Amino acid sequence: MQSKSSPFRSIVIFTVIIIALIITLVVINNNKSESNGIEEIEEQPSIDGQPTLGDADAPVSVVEFGDFKCPACKAWGESIFPQLVSDYVDTGKVKFSYINVLFHGQESNLASLAAESVYKLNPDAYWEFHKALFKEQPSEDHDSSWITNEKLLEVAETIPNIDSEQLKSALNNQSELEEVNKDTTLVNAFNVKQTPTIMVNNIIIEKPFDYEAIKKAIDQALEGK
Numbered sequence: 001m002q003s004k005s006s007p008f009r010s011i012v013i014f015t016v017i018i019i020a021l022i023i024t025l026v027v028i029n030n031n032k033s034e035s036n037g038i039e040e041i042e043e044q045p046s047i048d049g050q051p052t053l054g055d056a057d058a059p060v061s062v063v064e065f066g067d068f069k070c071p072a073c074k075a076w077g078e079s080i081f082p083q084l085v086s087d088y089v090d091t092g093k094v095k096f097s098y099i100n101v102l103f104h105g106q107e108s109n110l111a112s113l114a115a116e117s118v119y120k121l122n123p124d125a126y127w128e129f130h131k132a133l134f135k136e137q138p139s140e141d142h143d144s145s146w147i148t149n150e151k152l153l154e155v156a157e158t159i160p161n162i163d164s165e166q167l168k169s170a171l172n173n174q175s176e177l178e179e180v181n182k183d184t185t186l187v188n189a190f191n192v193k194q195t196p197t198i199m200v201n202n203i204i205i206e207k208p209f210d211y212e213a214i215k216k217a218i219d220q221a222l223e224g225k
C-alpha cells in the first residue's frame with residue numbers, strides 16, 4: 001500500500017506511542033508486590049518541584065499524598081509527622097515531600113492553589129502555612145465548607161514572610177494551577193486511592209498511622225544505601 005498521507009502516519013505512530021506509555025504505566029501499577037503491610041512499586045513519583053522538607057541530599061525520600069480537606073491527613077500531620085521529622089528529617093536521613101490530592105473537590109483545589117502559591121512566593125513559608133491551614137480544618141464537621149479565599153488569606157496573614165496581597169492576586173489568577181494539575185497527574189499515574197498515602201522511596205505504607213511500619217521501611221532503605 002502506498003503511503004500518500006504522511007501526516008496520517010505520524011498520527012498513527014504518535015497514538016501507538018501514547019498507548020504503549022499508558023500500558024507501561026498500567027503494568028507498573030499492577031506489578032506491586034504485596035506483603036507485610038507494604039506494597040512495593042517500581043519507583044516513587046518524581047518530587048521535582050514539590051515542597052520538600054529537610055536536607056535535599058537526604059538518602060531516603062518520604063512522600064505524602066494528602067488533601068487539606070481530609071481529616072485523616074490532619075490527624076496524620078499532628079501525630080505521625082512530628083515523630084518522623086524529629087527522628088529522621090532533622091537528623092538528615094529523610095527528606096519529606098507533599099503532593100496535593102483533590103478528593104474533596106473545589107475546596108481541595110482552592111487550598112492546593114493557595115499552598116502552591118505560597119510555595120512559589122516564599123518556599124521557606126510553605127510548611128508553616130501547610131500546618132496552619134490543617135489547623136483550621138474543623139475537627140467536628142470537616143465536610144462543612146471552610147476553605148474560602150478569605151480563610152486562606154486570613155491564615156496567610158498569621159505567617160510572617162507571606163505577602164498576602166501577592167497571594168490574593170495568585171489566587172485570583174489561579175497562577176499555580178499547573179502545579180496543582182501536575183500533582184493530580186501523579187495521583188492518577190500512581191493510582192492513589194486514599195489520603196494520606198505515604199511512600200518511603202518505592203514502598204507504599206498500607207496503614208499510614210503505623211509509625212513502626214514507616215520506621216521499618218526507612219531503616220531498611222537506609223541500610224540498603
Ligand code: CA
Nearest residue numbers: 050099100183
Ligand atoms: Ca505540588
